[in-house]
Amino acid sequence: MYIGMLQNNMAAACFLLTLLGLATFSLSVPVEYEDSNFGDLWNFVRPQQTIEFKTDPRVRVQNNWPKSGIHFGQIGGVAVDSSGNVHVFHRGDHVWDYSTFDAHDVYQGPHDRPITTDSVVQLNSQTGDIDINQTWGRNMFYMPHGLTIDHEDNFWLTDVALHQVMKFPKGSHKPSLTIGVAFQPGSDDYHLCKPTDIAVAKNGDFFVADGYCNSRILKFSKQGKLLRQWGSRNKGLKPGPGQFNVPHGLALLEDADLLCVADRENNRIQCFSAGLKDSTTAGKHVTTIDHPGLGPVYGISYNPTDDLLYAINGPGGVPIQGFTIDVKEDGSSKIIGTWKPKVSGFNKPHDLAVSRDGRNVYVGEIGPNNIWKFNIQKQWRQY
Numbered sequence: 001m002y003i004g005m006l007q008n009n010m011a012a013a014c015f016l017l018t019l020l021g022l023a024t025f026s027l028s029v030p031v032e033y034e035d036s037n038f039g040d041l042w043n044f045v046r047p048q049q050t051i052e053f054k055t056d057p058r059v060r061v062q063n064n065w066p067k068s069g070i071h072f073g074q075i076g077g078v079a080v081d082s083s084g085n086v087h088v089f090h091r092g093d094h095v096w097d098y099s100t101f102d103a104h105d106v107y108q109g110p111h112d113r114p115i116t117t118d119s120v121v122q123l124n125s126q127t128g129d130i131d132i133n134q135t136w137g138r139n140m141f142y143m144p145h146g147l148t149i150d151h152e153d154n155f156w157l158t159d160v161a162l163h164q165v166m167k168f169p170k171g172s173h174k175p176s177l178t179i180g181v182a183f184q185p186g187s188d189d190y191h192l193c194k195p196t197d198i199a200v201a202k203n204g205d206f207f208v209a210d211g212y213c214n215s216r217i218l219k220f221s222k223q224g225k226l227l228r229q230w231g232s233r234n235k236g237l238k239p240g241p242g243q244f245n246v247p248h249g250l251a252l253l254e255d256a257d258l259l260c261v262a263d264r265e266n267n268r269i270q271c272f273s274a275g276l277k278d279s280t281t282a283g284k285h286v287t288t289i290d291h292p293g294l295g296p297v298y299g300i301s302y303n304p305t306d307d308l309l310y311a312i313n314g315p316g317g318v319p320i321q322g323f324t325i326d327v328k329e330d331g332s333s334k335i336i337g338t339w340k341p342k343v344s345g346f347n348k349p350h351d352l353a354v355s356r357d358g359r360n361v362y363v364g365e366i367g368p369n370n371i372w373k374f375n376i377q378k379q380w381r382q383y
Contacts, residue, residue: 053293056324056337058377059361065373066128072121075364075371077147077157077197080355085131086123086362088371089147089157091115096143100161105185105193105213107142107161114139120147120155125360128373136173146197146209146249147351156206160194165208177224179208187214189226199250199259201276207250207259215244217261219275219282228275230283239266241285249351251300251309256329258286260309262297269297269311271327287331293318294335299351303376305358308336312349312363320346322363322374341372 074096077089092115102108119137121130142161149155155168164180180192187193193213200206204222216231234243249262252274259274269289275282295318300311309325321340327333340346347370352363354376363372 053321053323053335053338056339059322059324059337059339059374060377061339061341062373062375064128066123066130066371070123070128070130072369072371073115073117074366075350075369076144078351078353078362078364078371079147079149079155080125080353080360080362081149081153082151082356084125084355084357084360085134086125086353086371086373087147087149087155088121088123088364089137089144090119090121090369091141091144092117092119094143096160100143101194105163107183109142109161111183115141115144119144120157123371125355125373140173146195148198148200150200150206151202154200156198156200158195158198158208158211160196160212163192163194165192165195165198179220179224185213187216196246196248197250197262199252201252201254201274203276205276207252207274209247209250209261211248212246215247217247217250217259217272217283227279228282230272234266239263241270241288242272242283244270249297249299251302253302253304253309253327255304256327257281258327258329260300260302260327262300262311264296264298264314267294267296267316269294269300269309269325271331287327287333289325289327289333289335291335294323295320298349299363301352301354301361303354303358303361306376306378310352310354310361312346312352314349320349322346322349322352322361339374346372 073091075090079087094115117138118135119141122134141159145160146158153170158165162182163185164178166175167177169176185193192210194211195208196211197209206220208218210216215233216229219228221227231242231244234245244263245265247261248264251260257274257277258271260269260271263270271287273281273284295313296316297311298314302309309327311323321338323335324337325335348366349363350366354361359376361374
């Protein structure tokens with residue numbers, strides 16, 4: 001059925017481009033390894049180009065980290081706490097494949113069988129060893145996805161099977177706040193549908209990317225009151241500002257009052273006013289980072305120590321690599337370099353996180369289920 005749909009869409013794209021008089025193009029089907037979303041017409045007809053970027057020499061992989069013999073399930077999220085410890089949110093023996101959800105985004109696994117191993121694992125940033133006293137989450141989650149640790153070391157997690165966002169206070173393994181109704185996908189003010197990521201401001205306001213189904217961003221107060229929402233699914237051939245096709249990752253540039261969104265299947269990053277300085281501006285589009293060599297953007301993370309945005313892409317017709325991006329408050333941006341493991345490269349990156357001191361960036365992959373550590377050298381080179 002999917003092949004037939006794909007062929008029909010490709011034929012429609014060819015016919016449309018013929019009518020528009022576009023003579024030369026190439027078709028590219030987005031590579032998915034989490035769900036069966038093929039994207040919209042823009043993804044079928046968007047020209048694919050081979051783009052050479054400069055390498056960011058400051059970002060260098062640290063070999064032999066973590067220690068060998070550590071085994072994760074599919075890695076949904078990665079985050080770093082205020083002490084530099086690395087936390088991995090993984091799926092244990094649960095796997096997201098084409099049978100995981102039905103056509104209405106309802107989880108098809110047994111509701112009485114959560115992941116029986118610890119889903120949240122803490123790694124020592126220096127040695128890569130697991131701290132067994134700080135791992136937790138068994139019998140709580142079904143399909144882990146996003147992980148954020150805020151400035152107070154509270155844990156924020158999303159579970160796409162539960163369709164929920166949960167806040168766990170520092171040191172607690174019981175949620176103090178939950179958004180969404182367990183196992184019930186929806187698009188109203190009280191339901192979520194496969195939420196992907198969270199960003200938290202210092203005043204307690206938080207943002208949710210929602211996500212695989214709803215293509216929207218929601219802003220909540222510290223108490224969990226919905227303050228604002230924006231975004232819609234792509235319409236037309238080329239997606240416009242505020243339209244999403246899987247908003248997959250969030251990064252908050254708090255001093256610039258910007259919330260940036262990894263608009264995955266639209267191969268771009270969109271940045272909006274976070275509305276922290278003026279609440280009436282929340283959701284106002286500021287800029288789009290839309291480069292033909294960017295590919296599907298899976299994760300983004302802001303490094304306030306060097307005022308740069310770090311991003312990671314996934315399979316999709318361009319080289320799989322990390323990006324270092326300069327984003328200005330006025331909306332101007334520039335990709336200043338790329339980075340990846342020199343020997344093996346990346347396979348299927350899913351998320352990344354920058355340490356609080358700005359010295360490291362960590363990348364989690366799905367299949368193989370690896371985590372990488374990169375050191376960020378502070379010697380700056382003029383680009």
